[in-house]
Amino acid sequence: MIGELMAQVHDHGGGVRSVQVPIPDNPLGHTLVYVVDTDRGPVLVDTGWDDPDSWDTLAEGLAACGTDVGEIHGVVITHHHPDHHGLSGKVREASGAWIAMHAADSAIVRRTRETRAERWFTYMTVKLEAAGAPEEHIAPLRSARRRELPGFSPALPDREIVPGELLDLPGRRLRAIWTPGHTPGHVCLHLEEEHPARLAGHGRLFSGDHLLPEITPHIGLYEDPDDATVTDPLGDYLDSLERVGRLAPAEVLPAHQHVFTDASARVRELLAHHEERLTDLRSLLAKPLTPWQLAVRMEWNRPWEQIPYGSRNIAVSEAEAHLRRLVKLGHAEAVPGSDPVTYVAT
Ligand SMILES: [Zn+2]
């Protein structure tokens, strides 16, 4: 079994290792859980999906790192998504470790634990109606309303990650960089120590889902039934990208795919990608479109007809995030009196 494990554990040098923790039935394949040595014991950056196989892999990976789940001193979470925060509760149970998260994502965790399924389905129904989704898409949500969501209860964090501050990791310098966009409380973590192979640049950056080598993270609305604020997640994301670009880390340690260098080049690529996408959407809006109609016409990784039901909701959310951005930039506006509301380029 050790031979199999060697492929899942990687030593990045300087007291940092990673364990590939599988995400079941997901094309992303795995979450990279980082194990950072401190004077008080290992600290994890993210924990992986809550699934028995993923848990076993994490435990075996930690053993291959010469430690044990019971030895974990703390858990630092980049954002609340289940492929990052899923196993945090189990790690805490096994070790007594603290769990740290940015307040904005902790608020989502709290809300997820408290929101009744019915409330969520009502919110989604109203939201999709307003986005101009066809009745056949909304109908399943109406009938689902009386059913309960599967038992999903993410662990409540017990520490807050404060942007700009060093985390309390004895013997290490790990600074929290707030990078909202993918989620409102996403953080990157800057290890302000010389690169173990002395690569040029400023330390290393645990980038979560914010900066990935080959894919762009999903940027949708910050879905919150309790919040009427008109947020601009895409604007937040683009600002956050520039922020991590300026850090110029020697190496990026993302939560998926693989580590990479030249963060600034990747940041420039992503900024250009989003600029191009906004330009394309602006031309699509030559005639007024609802967010749903815009989503149907946008370019995705496959034709709209092949996009599964749940992913269509995510696509509409992404279309809405782009509309928010265009409206904020003064490049599009809502057509007065339209219902559902349509948007047109200005
Ligand atoms: Zn995520």
Ligand SMILES: [Zn+2]
């Ligand atoms: Zn992820």
